Amino acid sequence: MNKVTIEDVTKIKNAGNLQISPNGKYAVYTVNEPDxxxxxxxxxxxxxxxxxxxxxxxxxxxxxxxxxxxxDHTLLLATGRTEEDxxxxxxxxxxxYRLPVKGSEASKAFEVKAVVLQAIKVQKGIxxxxxLKDRNRLDPEAVDPQLCEEEADYHxxxxxxxxxxxxxxxxGKRTALCLFYEKTGRLKTLxxxxxxxxxxxxxxxxxxxxxxxWKDVITRYSELRLYDTTTGETVKIVKPGRxxxxxxxxxxxxxxxxxxxMKTWGSGQLCDLxxxxxxxKRSKKVWTNKQGIALGGGIGPETLMLQGKSVVFKDGSVYxxxxxxxxxxxxxxxxxxxxxxxxxxPTGGVxxxxxxxxxxxxxxxxDETGSDLFCATIGDAGSLKKLTDIxxxxxxxxxxxxxxxxxxxxxxxxxxxGWVLKPMDFDPNKKYPGLLLIxxxxxxxxxxxxxxxxxxxxxxGYFVFFCxxxxxxxxxxxxxxxxxxYGTIDFDDIMEFTDxxxxxxxxxxxxRLGETGGSYGGFMSNWLVGHTxxxxxxxxxxxxxxxxxxxxxxxxxxxxxxxxxxxDPWTDVQKLWQQSPFxxxxxxxxxILFIHGLEDYNCTVNQGVEMFxxxxxxxxxxxxxxxxxxxxxxxxxxxxxxxxxxFKEMMDWFDRYLK
Numbered sequence: 001m002n003k004v005t006i007e008d009v010t011k012i013k014n015a016g017n018l019q020i021s022p023n024g025k026y027a028v029y030t031v032n033e034p035d036x037x038x039x040x041x042x043x044x045x046x047x048x049x050x051x052x053x054x055x056x057x058x059x060x061x062x063x064x065x066x067x068x069x070x071x072d073h074t075l076l077l078a079t080g081r082t083e084e085d086x087x088x089x090x091x092x093x094x095x096x097y098r099l100p101v102k103g104s105e106a107s108k109a110f111e112v113k114a115v116v117l118q119a120i121k122v123q124k125g126i127x128x129x130x131x132l133k134d135r136n137r138l139d140p141e142a143v144d145p146q147l148c149e150e151e152a153d154y155h156x157x158x159x160x161x162x163x164x165x166x167x168x169x170x171x172g173k174r175t176a177l178c179l180f181y182e183k184t185g186r187l188k189t190l191x192x193x194x195x196x197x198x199x200x201x202x203x204x205x206x207x208x209x210x211x212x213x214w215k216d217v218i219t220r221y222s223e224l225r226l227y228d229t230t231t232g233e234t235v236k237i238v239k240p241g242r243x244x245x246x247x248x249x250x251x252x253x254x255x256x257x258x259x260x261x262m263k264t265w266g267s268g269q270l271c272d273l274x275x276x277x278x279x280x281k282r283s284k285k286v287w288t289n290k291q292g293i294a295l296g297g298g299i300g301p302e303t304l305m306l307q308g309k310s311v312v313f314k315d316g317s318v319y320x321x322x323x324x325x326x327x328x329x330x331x332x333x334x335x336x337x338x339x340x341x342x343x344x345x346p347t348g349g350v351x352x353x354x355x356x357x358x359x360x361x362x363x364x365x366x367d368e369t370g371s372d373l374f375c376a377t378i379g380d381a382g383s384l385k386k387l388t389d390i391x392x393x394x395x396x397x398x399x400x401x402x403x404x405x406x407x408x409x410x411x412x413x414x415x416x417x418g419w420v421l422k423p424m425d426f427d428p429n430k431k432y433p434g435l436l437l438i439x440x441x442x443x444x445x446x447x448x449x450x451x452x453x454x455x456x457x458x459x460x461g462y463f464v465f466f467c468x469x470x471x472x473x474x475x476x477x478x479x480x481x482x483x484x485x486y487g488t489i490d491f492d493d494i495m496e497f498t499d500x501x502x503x504x505x506x507x508x509x510x511x512r513l514g515e516t517g518g519s520y521g522g523f524m525s526n527w528l529v530g531h532t533x534x535x536x537x538x539x540x541x542x543x544x545x546x547x548x549x550x551x552x553x554x555x556x557x558x559x560x561x562x563x564x565x566x567x568d569p570w571t572d573v574q575k576l577w578q579q580s581p582f583x584x585x586x587x588x589x590x591x592i593l594f595i596h597g598l599e600d601y602n603c604t605v606n607q608g609v610e611m612f613x614x615x616x617x618x619x620x621x622x623x624x625x626x627x628x629x630x631x632x633x634x635x636x637x638x639x640x641x642x643x644x645x646x647f648k649e650m651m652d653w654f655d656r657y658l659k
Contacts, residue, residue, distance in 0.1 A: 002398045003424050003459030006647040009452050010034045010640040013390045014371040015363045016306020016351050017065070018048075023072040024356035025050055026101060028058070029363060029373065030066055030306055031390060034640040041637075045075070047101050048373065050356060053387045055373070058101065067099070068119060075099045076109065076127075078116055110182050117175060120202045122229060125182040128200055128207050135193050136172035160217045161555040163601040165632045170555075177209050179229070190227055190234070198222065203250035203313070205229045208237075210245045210257075220267055220559050224248060224257055224276075237276050237283060246271045247296040247311040249318050253278050256286075256318040256333055258295045265477040267563040268443055271295050273333060286337040292476030293331070297323035299349030299447040304371055305637055308352015308363055319360070321350050323474040326417055326447040330360055332378070342378045347448045361387075365449040367403055399424045401458040403448040406465075408500045410493050414479070418467030418497050419448065420505060421458045433658035434463040434508040436498060436535075438517030438524045442471035442490065443480055453635070453647070460651060462658075463508045465501045469493035471520075484566030486579040487527045494524065495532065511536065512658040516650065518542045518635060519603055523581065526611050529592050529620075530584030537657035538592040539650050542603045542632050545585075545611040547576040553604045585614035591621035593653040595646055597630030597638070625649050 011034060018029040027048040032041045042062030048055045058075075067077040078094050094116040099106040115132040122128050136156040155162075155169040164170040177197045179188040190207075191197060197211040207227045212219050222245045224238035238245055238259060244267070248257030258271035273287040273295075289295070296310045298321055312319045316335045319342070321328065328349030332342045343350070343360050351371070353362035361375045370391050377383040401421035409415050423432050435457050439446050446466045454464045468475065471482040471490045482490060502510055514537045517525050522543025529538055544550055548569050551557040562568050567575040577583050592615060596608040605626065615622035627634060627642050634646060 001424075004395070004398055004400075004452065004455040005459065006456055006644055006651065008394065008456070009643050009647065010036045011391075011394050012370055012452060013394075014305040015046075015373055015388065015390055016304070016308050016371070018308050018352055018354055018361060018363050018373070019067075019069060020050065020354040020356045020361060021069050021072050025072070027354060027361055028067050028069070028075055028101070029308075030064070031057075032065075032306060033062075035062070036640050039639045039641045041640075045077070045099075048361070048387065050359075050361065050375075053375065053385070055388060058099065059106075068121065070098060070121060073101055075101060076119065076121070077106070078119065110185070112180055112187060114178075114187060118200065119180070120200055122179070122202055122205065122207065126229070127180045127182070128202055129178045129180050129187070130197050130200060131176045131178050131187070131189075132173065133176045133189075133193065134173045159215065160558050161601075164555045165600065165602040166637075167601075168599070175211070177207070177211075177227075199248065201248060201250045201255075201311075201313075206250055208248060208250050208255050210238075210248060213240060217558055220244065220262065220563070224255070224259075226255065226276075235281070244269075244271075247320050249311045249313040251275075251313050251318055252316060252335065256313075258320070265481055266483055267560065268477065268480050268483075270477055273339070275337065287333065287339045291324065292474065292479070293329075294323040294443075294473045295320055295331075297321075297473055298328050298351065299323065299326065299365075299445065299449050304349070304351050304365055304449070306351065306363070306371070309354055310352065312353065312355050314355040319353070319355050321353060323349075323445060325474055326445045326468060327474075328364060328447070330362070340379075343376055344381065345384075349447060349449050367448040367450060368400060370450045370452065399455075399459055400450075401455060401464070405448075406500065406504055408497065410470075410496050412489070412492075414470060414493075416467050416469060416493050416497060417446075418465065418500070419446065420501060421454055421464040423461045423463055424459050425461075426507075428507060430507060431509045431512075432461065432463050432507055433512035433514065433654070434465060434501070434505075435654065436494070436513065436515040437464065437466040438494065438515065438521035439466070439468070439472065440517070440519030440521050441473065442482060442520040443473040444520075445472050445474045456647065457651075460655075462514075462654070463501075463505060465497075467494065467497040469497070483564055484575060484579070486523070486564065487531070487581075490524070491527060491531065494528075495534070498534065510534075514538065514654045514658050516541065519632065520544075522603060522608075525592070526581035527584070529588040529590050529615075530581055531587070533589050535590050537654055538590050539595065539653055540592055540608065540611065541595045542597065542600050542634065543594065543608050543611065544581070544603050545607045545614075546580045546582040548573060548580065549610070550604070550607060551576070553606060555601045582610055582614060585611060586618055588615060588618060588620045591653070591657050593649065594622070594624040595627075595634070595649065596624070597627050597632065597634045599629060600632040600634075602632035623649075623653070 043065040045058040067075040070076040096109045097106040118130045157171045175197045195213040201208045212222045243259040246258035255276040260269040276283045328345040330343035348366035350364045373387040403419040516539035518541035525540035594608045612624045
């Protein structure tokens with residue numbers, strides 16, 4: 001039996017963006033595949049026969065990320081299929097093609113003189129589109145029109161955030177909601193220049209959309225609006241400054257939406273479900289979230305690069321995915337407002353789904369597969385069936401460590417879920433090094449989904465262990481509430497879990513422990529190095545070190561940081577400093593490697609640099625690897641060669657100090 005290797009990351013395929021045809025007979029989905037030669041990814045469309053469960057490839061150019069159904073047998077896709085559609089030219093226009101699924105070639109349908117992010121059919125020849133707009137380039141009062149074509153080498157900043165992860169500079173930019181009329185080529189904008197559209201649902205000529213409107217500083221709140229294409233009327237259902245709106249969908253005569261007023265638990269407060277009635281023009285809460293379900297959430301290992309729909313209306317009911325106790329699930333709200341669970345992935349997660357004829361089709365993962373298609377009869381747990389095996393040949397005859405569930409009760413009486421992976425060729429009479437993994441978020445969660453990183457580590461001869469400490473998602477709001485307490489109860493849970501693992505598995509050498517994590521996990525890596533010498537080596541990825549500086553630097557500083565720290569630099573700077581790993585850098589002794597993307601605007605590179613500089617100043621063995629062009633999502637969607645180098649640096653560091 002062979003081991004999962006670092007280089008396997010350049011071969012792992014991923015499925016997502018699944019959508020079922022209007023007649024329910026077919027589903028289209030995307031498969032992406034790393035291309036080591038071009039150091040990027042190819043994206044192609046596949047067609048699933050919902051009756052037989054068989055798939056066939058539709059496109060072969062490697063340029064088709066997603067598509068929407070134009071009718072029962074035709075797909076509409078925006079893609080770079082010709083020389084004229086190259087990315088640099090797509091800044092001025094988006095070209096759409098129609099592709100018959102029965103085998104004909106794609107033909108050019110129409111062009112839109114804008115950067116279109118999403119298109120949804122309203123009726124024949126009319127499409128709702130989300131379009132990227134830039135006030136600084138389009139507003140003649142903001143910029144001299146003559147200079148618009150020459151200003152690519154500078155950026156006008158007049159609001160926060162100034163940049164966004166995977167998006168570059170975003171000041172002045174908004175996602176506008178538009179209507180496109182194919183016959184005339186007209187693009188009608190429905191939102192004002194300061195409104196940023198997030199999600200869209202279309203049914204019977206009505207368009208529901210969420211988003212937020214702000215000037216100068218982004219808001220934590222969001223709105224829900226309804227536009228009627230017949231009357232041209234817009235109704236504000238959730239008004240500004242009231243709630244944070246989550247997944248939503250138009251149903252028969254109503255809109256079902258998830259929302260939170262954030263009054264008790266701040267930004268981390270979970271959503272309840274509401275129904276807005278078209279006749280009464282009133283909203284009513286129809287389900288209170290007492291179970292602690294993260295609606296719209298899901299397990300997200302680094303192998304799930306593509307997602308898909310998180311909410312679907314079908315046959316009178318609204319279906320919504322969610323995360324509960326580290327399990328990916330799908331829930332149903334019926335027309336009489338009865339709420340129930342209709343799908344659970346006990347050993348995996350749901351990325352995106354769709355519904356037809358009493359069945360759920362979805363992309364997701366298990367402990368055995370990185371990303372595949374599945375189907376299940378609604379409400380029948382035993383009907384789950386895997387329809388594809390897109391990485392089967394790659395992982396054939398390779399060692400997969402099965403996650404062993406090892407929950408424990410912490411010193412505060414809270415149950416903490418955790419798992420352990422045994423190393424390849426495990427011998428109970430031998431001693432092994434161990435690696436602790438810490439998830440990001442912190443409102444995220446580990447589960448039993450296949451992870452290339454953890455399987456690669458187990459294949460390299462390490463015990464791998466991870467848990468869901470307090471601060472994480474899917475265990476309720478009290479469990480997740482870390483506001484003003486970063487590095488306290490979460491640190492205690494992680495250290496107690498480490499003790500728990502060592503007690504259960506005496507084969508782990510306590511003197512050869514390593515730790516790694518990214519984002520919040522990177523924060524905790526930096527925190528650990530200044531608070532304990534239990535670990536012999538640490539790898540800190542895309543980390544946070546200094547909350548005072550991060551407030552102004554990060555794309556989420558004025559929203560996430562202010563909420564999570566329970567303060568800002570002017571109300572209680574000491575509170576931010578007390579929760580900053582940089583404060584405790586003089587206590588560090590453990591060798592630590594820093595990995596960071598130079599275009600990470602979520603946890604900006606200066607955070608890692610500050611901590612690295614402190615380590616060098618205090619004589620701690622340290623190293624830093626910075627990746628050009630990479631963002632906060634290096635471990636997920638980073639360039640294949642960069643991911644290989646990242647993992648090699650990581651494993652070389654651990655091998656040096658733990659083996």
